[in-house]
Amino acid sequence: MLEQEVRRLIEEALEENPSLFLIEFEIKGDNQILVVIDGDKGVSVNDCIEVSRKIEHNLDRDEQDFSLEVTSAGAASPLAMPRQFKKNVGRKLSVKTEEQQFEAKLEEANDEEITLRWKAREPKPVGKGKVTVNKEAVLEYADIVEAKVMITF
Template identity: 60%
Template sequence: MLNENAVKTLIDRGLEERSDLFLIDLKIGVGNKISVVIDGDNGVTVEDCMFMSRAIEHNLDREEDDFSLDVASAGATSPLVNKRQYKKNIGRTLNVKAKSDAKFEGVLTEVDDDEVTLEWKAKEPKPVGKGKIVVNKQAKIKYDDILEAKVIIKF
């Protein structure tokens, strides 16, 4: 059985060479099936996946441990799991579920080390009289409070 730490070390070496890429997930399953999911500050190309695949495959000995390797990019509908993913999605609409069961849908406008800021428009009753007015809303959500966040793809 392959050692996950050894594979992670190979991935880290590759990421040192390509600082625009980062690891989202690593799994080693039955039969030494290695599954790696990466993302990048500017997206991920097929060449990026090939680079990471080579960084791993060329440094493992098939004579010692036979394995299969799959390197993929994080899908467009996959939840955001890394702070760097939020930064690259500034200006896009997110759907965020908070641990408090609150749900937010808005444009990601700011990202820092502790939290994200979403902004959206909502209709609310007028302070005086009948009818509704459109107001700008904002929510600052700490990373620790985010249960799930997904980019909303609009066509």
């Protein structure tokens, strides 16, 4: 009952601000409600407050006691859905698959796959020395074990 009601309120809050989307929703023991959101243009403190108010002001604490935490996906949080990849096109990612790991620029992202591009130094086909070559990988979301934005300072 509580889970369905909270899910409905989250959906209403996100309809009011379509640039926001849900990453995680969980109700732990003792009715601890955790909501993690992200946004196409990032998430402000006010965005978290608005979602929190939408939930809190529409639940009756006399009926059920609960705690509520609404947070944004952190900068170090793994990317979890295509919409997050799309908003990070142009940034450098660290992407792990079962077989490989890539550190590359996210060139494209659609609903099925991502395209990564990077430069690598490889031995010359003929003679000694190395040459810089452009590399590309197209990965389906199902093949990605973990992907994070690489933060550079």
